Amino acid sequence: MQIFPAIDLRGGQVVRLTQGDYDQMDIYSPDPADIARKFKAAGAKNLHVVDLDGAKDGTLANFDAIRAIVQEGGLFIEVGGGIRDEERIRQYLDLGVGRVILGTVAITNFSFLKEMVAKYKEKIAVGVDAKDGFIAINGWKEITGTKSVDFCKELVEIGVKTVIYTDISKDGELKGTNLEIYKTLSELDGLDIVASGGISFEREITALKEMGTYAAIVGKAIYTDKLDLKRVIQLAEGNA
Incomplete structure (x- = not known):
């Protein structure tokens, strides 16, 4: 199983x-590239980056920070947050990002999602955020009337390869995942x-690995030292 430590950006800060x-x-660092270096030193091969400003207002406020992270090298990076058109997709892919995540637009404009998946294939992931x-x-x-699991089945049919699934009620609570x-x-x-939201215990990493989950995102638990990133990666890779 792959581990994707998370870097959420707002105003250029982690x-x-x-x-x-x-x-x-909570603000953890003014230097996103430094956090990426530390994750890499702990054995990370992947990185999950979210532009929170982009998600909120569609701007590219954190583009320079994401460029600096990419320029660190040695990491497969997926980016989400405010990606609503093909120009933004191209901007990130041209930067060297390995995969972009479509969220709201994947739900509100399914035909656009189909077009982008047909064109960019595995470089397009879908973020499915669910509550109840x-x-x-x-x-x-805004909670829609679309059932999350049913939507994931539709995604398979149009050729989506990767889904980042977040249980909102668990995210950032440090009380465990769903x-x-x-x-x-x-x-x-x-x-x-890709499991996302609330992963807080080593036993969850083991359980996700055993059920065949492709990857897990770890965020707040590693920033607050509830989990040790190096140990989590070892567990996920079966080397612990």
Whole structure:
């Protein structure tokens, strides 16, 4: 199983939100590239980057910070947050990002998603954010009537390879993740599922690995030293 430590960006700084609430924000570093270096030193091969300003207002406020992270080299980087058109997709891919994540636009403009998947293939991932089993959009502020698991099945049909699935109720709480939903998703053929939201315990890494989860994102737990990134990577790779 792959591990993707998370770097969430706001105003060029590394931050973490609780349940996506911009009013519940902790700042961890003014230097995102330095955090990337530290993650790499701990054995990370991947990185999950979210532009929180982009997610909120569609700007490219953190583009320079993301460029600096990419220029560190040696990491496969996926980026999400405010990617709503093909120009933004191209900007990130041209920068050297390995995969871009479409969130709200994947729900609100399914035909656009299909077009981008057909054109860019595995370089397009979909972020599925769910609350009580239903998809949330627009920075998690709006809950749709679309069932998250049903939507994931549709994604398989149009050729989406990677889904980052977040249980919003667990995100940033440090109380554990929703293992039950990942067990359900692991039974969908043809999708690489990335578990995201609330992963706080070593036993969860082991459980996700055993159920065949492709990857897991770790965020707040490594920033608060609840989890040790080096140890998490070893567990995920079966080397612990």
